[in-house]
Amino acid sequence: QVQLVESGGGSVQAGGSLRLSCAASGDSNVTSYCMAWFRQAPGNGREGVANIDRYSSTTYADSVTGRFIISKDIAKNTLSLQMNSLKPEDTAMYYCAAKWGVCGAWRPDEFNYWGQGTQVTVSS
8 A cells, every 4th residue: 555645844935945745655666656746725626736757757737837846756765846936825735646657637536645735834
């Protein structure tokens, strides 16, 4: 059973940076899956932020392109999200997720494994 554990959330002022990490266990090859970061703000649905596939190709939501960078460390079985130039609208619970196969449309219901989430709060 794959387990994902996020860390690195916190509170920051607008314009600041945070780095989220997701430690994967239970399958040494989980970073060969499609892995992604999602976020969910109160009252909103879960939205995709960024994904990275088994070939390390990346996709970003328009709202974070140019500000966030997703990466993975295969040796450490970890996924990261570097978030720069943060805005108050980035405030949300951030989740790490993994799915077998290609990333494709990367809808939340396609993902097999989820972390418990880490809160990011950006103040103006």
